Structure formats: C-alpha cells, structure tokens
Amino acid sequence: MLLYDCKHLMGPPMRYSKEHKLETHARIVKKASVRLREKGAHGVGVADLMKDAGLTHGGFYAHFDSREALVIEAFAYAMDRSTERWRKIAEQTPPDKRVTTIVESYLTPEHRDDPGRGCAIPTLAAEIARESPKTRKAFAAKLEQMIDALAAQIPDVPRKAARKQAMATIATMMGTMVLARVAGNGDFSDEILGAGRDAVLAGATPPKRAAKKSALRKAATSARH
Amino acid sequence: MLLYDCKHLMGPPMRYSKEHKLETHARIVKKASVRLREKGAHGVGVADLMKDAGLTHGGFYAHFDSREALVIEAFAYAMDRSTERWRKIAEQTPPDKRVTTIVESYLTPEHRDDPGRGCAIPTLAAEIARESPKTRKAFAAKLEQMIDALAAQIPDVPRKAARKQAMATIATMMGTMVLARVAGNGDFSDEILGAGRDAVLAGATPPKRAAKKSALRKAATSARH
DNA sequence: TGTACATCAGTGAACGCGCGTTCACTGATGTAC
C-alpha cells in the first residue's frame, strides 16, 4: 500500500508506452506539413488532416490546443527539414560550390511541381504573414534560422554581408518559385525558373566576376527542401 | 405602336442611366481589390466585400457569376494599377534610372505596411497558384503583362535578356516583400528590405559594374503599386 | 405638367454545407495482486 502511494507520487503509471502518444503526435505533424504545403494554411480541415494520419477528428484536441497550434508545428517541421537539407548538401559539397548547389537544387521543375515535399516559404509565407502575431513570430524565427544556415555556407565574406546575401538569395528563390507556380508548368514557368536561377547565381558569386553560364546539372532526385 | 416595337428591338429602354450599374460594378471590384490584398483571396466574405461598396450581399450575383469571378476581376484590377504605375514612373524618369526608381519605390516600409494598396503579387500569388486553372491562368496573363512592362524599361539590352531580367527582378522584389512582412516591421524586416533592394539594384545595373551604394532616396509618398 | 406603369438594381431572409470544437463513450493496454 505504501509502495503503491509512493509510485503514484512519482507520476502516474504508464498504461501505454511512453513514446506511443509522441509518435502519433509526430505522425500528425509530419503528414499535416505535407498537406498544408499542398493546400495552404487554410486549405485543409482538421478532419482531413487526422484522416491522413490514420485517425478520426475527435482525437485532435488530445494532441493540439487548436488547429492553429498544429499549423505552427507543421510549419516549423517543414522549415527544419529544409534547413537540415541545406546543411547536408553543404557537408558533401566543397565550400565555394555550396550556395550554387543549394540554389540549383531549389529552383527545379521537380520542386515546383511537388509543393507538398518542398520549401514551406513559397507556399505558406504570404498567408502566415496575415496570421496572429504568435503564428507570424513562430514563422519569423524559423526564417531567421534558415537565413543563418544559408549564410553559414557563404565563404570568405564577413558575417553581416553573408547574412544579407542569404536574405536576398532566399527572397529570390522563393519569389521565383511562387511566380513559376503561378505560371503553371510549361515554357513560361520554366523561363521564370531559369531567370531566377541565373540571377541568384550571378549575385552569389561576385568574387569570380559572375561568369559560369549555369551548367545546369541534372536536378537532385528528391524534391525535398 | 410601330415606334414602340421598334425601340424594343433596338434594346430595352434604359430605366437607370447606362453607366449606373457599371459604376457600381467597378466600385465593388475596386474596394474588393483592396480588401483581398489585405486579407487574402479567402480572407473576406461576400457580405463584407459588398458592405465595403455600400451594398448588401443579396445583390452580389447581379454583378458576378460567383465569388471566384470577383476575385479574378479584383486581382486583374490591382495588377493593372501596378503595371500602369510602373509605366508612369518610367515616363517621368530618365531611361537609365527607371528600373532603379521602380525598385526603390517598391521595396519600402510604406509598401510593406500597406498591402491593401500595394502590389497584389506578394499578397495573393501563392494562394492563386492553388486556385482553379481559370483563376491561375488569369493571374499568369497579368503577370506576363507586368513582366513586359518592366522589361520595356530596361535600356540597351536585347528583348529576351530584358525579359529575363524583368522576371528575376519581380521575383526578388515580391519575395523580399513577403519575407519582410513575415518578419513584421522592425529591424529584422527592414534588414530584409535593404538586402533585397541592394541585390536587385546590383543585378539591375551590370553595365556600370554594379556600383551605386543605393543613395536610398526618400521613398515615394504613395504606397500604391 | 401629371399620372400610371414597366423595369431592374438592390434588399434581406433563408438554404445547405463544411468547418473548428466539444464531449460522453469505448476498448486496448498493461499493472496489481
């Protein structure tokens, strides 16, 4: 009896394994991050998002305070995956080619045609900017991390200048992606993609007098960003 | 009696002046274009949009086939205003300073903080890209007009190259604006605005070896784009 | 000039629907003994 009470004070007994709920939670977030990137921050309902995770809508509020809370988590998840992906590309690329490689893997038709697995900024940023301060600030914090991650891959430039270049690079990449998607997936869209790519690459390599007419290597096989 | 029938065949008698309905229609479109830029393509209801025009929601379908039809018209209106504005700036600016002037009047805190009177691309493009093909294509057509209008202001460059530069310039400007809005309206946001501006201006003046450290003239007084 | 009247821009109640959220419940889990 004493032992029983003691256990209780140390926390309730675990009927399900400790990780079970966390795994479910993570699964919802992961699936939602795809769907929200595909359909927009207001484009999918709670019921559909739960169905994607193999659940029914009733259980939603055992995992999240509100739909908005899931949007924040799903967005943060997508941004972390992109940032991580850039870091991985950087690891396996020589310093002077890192930014170029990141840009060339970003501005591809594959990325344009698969927003669900791509960068969250082109799909969600404009909507998020209109959301509550809480949501907007969560997004802004992730954006800042992304800027830092890209700035860290720019060699031989003072920190401040690298940060500035990273900001402009992300702006051009995401703007190009949005315009390319508005234009569809034909010639006009490809033209935009190419224009954006060449512009970033020209700005990204000023020490070398902006040559390199974009060898346009075959895009990375995965569209993930 | 003959005269009466004859008049009928030539069109029904006008009980209200011919322009009355057209004026109302135009007023709805104009007001809606502001609200939709502020709140997003799905952010305002038909009732609110009609109230903005001083009407009630019941009359809406006498003017538009559907809410989507208004979105298309309102968006087209906003894009035309921006394009026209760029042409006017160009008219009263020497050829070699036209793009610079347009960019500097676009990437301002005033424009960032007043999306309702600003360029429709940063606020609506990402959402429109997910809309029906009809809506998306209407947007794409207006985007192409905008690209042409900007390309026409780039001197001493072949048509194709000018078009390419115009695409990249618009992508960077609109991407910068989206990121700046996500970042709020403080230092971080101003930093993004500055980074975007300097990047476009560096790319926009390659014949002159990209000097001109941005004299950052006082922004145009109006935020309209 | 004055009266009757046809038109139709605009009104406001009502519709069906989908959404975010709540809640009483179920049934699988694994502990207590």
Add this chain to the structure above:
DNA sequence: TGTACATCAGTGAACGCGCGTTCACTGATGTAC
C-alpha cells in the same frame, strides 16, 4: 499464470457558426401618354 481493474488514446455524434448562394420582394427610376 490468471483475473480484475484503472488508465487514457482514440471514436463519432453533436454543437454553433459563418460562408457562398438563392430567391421572392421592394422601391427608385424614368418612360409612355
């Protein structure tokens, strides 16, 4: 090992609300005579 039971992740019906759309109507307009 076997049985009783407390827990709680997940279920599904129900809620209130706002939305896009419809529709019978109203009343200002200006024409016909």
